[in-house]
Amino acid sequence: MATQKTLTLLSLLLTTLTLATLSITSNAGGIAVYWGQNGNEGSLADTCSSGNYNYVILAFLTTFGNGQTPVLNLAGHCDPSNGGCTGISTDIKACQGQGIKVLLSLGGASGSYNLASADDAQQVADYLWNNYLGGSSSSRPLGDATLDGIDLDIEGGGTQYWDVLAQKLSQYSQQGNKVYLSAAPQCPYPDAYMSAALNTGLFDYVWVQFYNNPPCQYSGDATNLINSWNTWTSSVPATSFYVGLPASQDAAGSGYLPPDQLISAVLPSIKNSDKYGGVMLWNRYYDLSSGYSSAIKGSV
Template sequence: MSVKNTSSSFVLLALTTSLFIASLALKAKAGGIAVYWGQDEEEGTLTATCRSGLYKYVNIGFLSTFGSGQTPKVNLAGHCDPDSGGCQRVSVDIRNCQSLGIKVMLSIGGGDGSYSLSSSDDARGVADYLWDHLLGGQSNFRPLGVYRKKVYLTAAPQCPFPDQKLNGALNTGLFDYVWIQFYNNPPCEFDASDPEKYKNSWRTWTSNIPARKFFEGLPASKAAARSGFVPSQTLINQVLPFVKGIGKYGGVMLWDRANDVRTGYSSRIKDSV
């Protein structure tokens, strides 16, 4: 009897060890949710967004005017007017988010706006402006107030590979996070009836671009994009198991906070991301 009990103990120990190792592996693959904020008054404040407990990353959108001799300008829709200094209170929101361990990014570009880079010198000028006025510099005019922490470099390319505008930059290996827009792009969006086109796209991105982590970019509601919406259970059951197994998985990026508030999408997927 004692031999059987000893054997059972070894079996139990082995099973417990295996479960522990499996648990560690799952935690290692755990990602986070990134969300865009700044283009809809109904989404609430940036502080409330961060205090929701749903996100690890918040992209403030957008710096929508820059380059070709233009003075860079931030557009936060109806939230505030940066030109009049009305957005400096966002500085408090940013610090609130950072105190919670949430990484806050400034999204450069956007779907609407006036931006282009006419030369390398033009690009350097924009970079200098960003540093002096929005990051670690000392300019008197700081439209978002103080914004100083470790600087991360991210990009949001369209899912067709290679991205026509960002490919050269992405291949430098300087990017920390890449939020790939798998929406408004039917050739590479997830389609339950033909998942291989999406899977091939994800493999191509993660194997060819030297970035730290990649995120599945999705609309938070059907109304948030022309195409590419993935129901939450489909994401949980069919998409996430695949992307977590490829490597360099970072999580899910959602457009945007306002749509997420309306649908509760991130709440449904958070524990699976």
């Protein structure tokens, strides 16, 4: 029979191994992907059932603010103007049932959006709450599903009041349904449009776009990307950060980072950050054709 000393040593060893396992698990990252801008990328349900993603961001609400009637643009998937997108609610719920968070992205590279005042930001926040989040409306474009949060991909439309929008949206979390906030800034720091919003400290996820920006993207060498990552994670008070990448060479004008280089040259340098969250991919269509997420999933 084992002595008390041996049992104590075994207990300490098991405790150490357990803590080590928990530590490894806590450093594991996830993959976020944008969906909605190509009718050939498959359904939202198929995207989630692939098992590759932890977050799916619906792209985009392209028109809003400044008195404009909000417009949802999901490319070839459905037409929200005639209620054709309400069926997606079933897919959203299926994704959430698998533990995947589904967010709506505002903005994008093209569109008509602008916040004219703090009151305008409040009105947009109210609209989002009632039409996509935990509120109620007779004209919810995506049906009765409650999205998990809002993503800001603001690449135009002025620099003011995005912080107010973030604050107003975060206040809805106090009503029982957590409203997750994410943002997709360009990698040059600080972001030209969302700097004030990001500095509120309200954002749960920041997926920095390390592409189409040569000074801070991969270009055969990862130094500039890693330096930019360090600047973002040390300067912005967000919960977690993600490396935003094109899922194939065709997905962006520049900045494509091959999966093997991501795994060998980038991840070892950034995963030691306590703000490391994982990888964001643009977008599901390109990932479906390239298999990028499948190639990196085991290493993220």
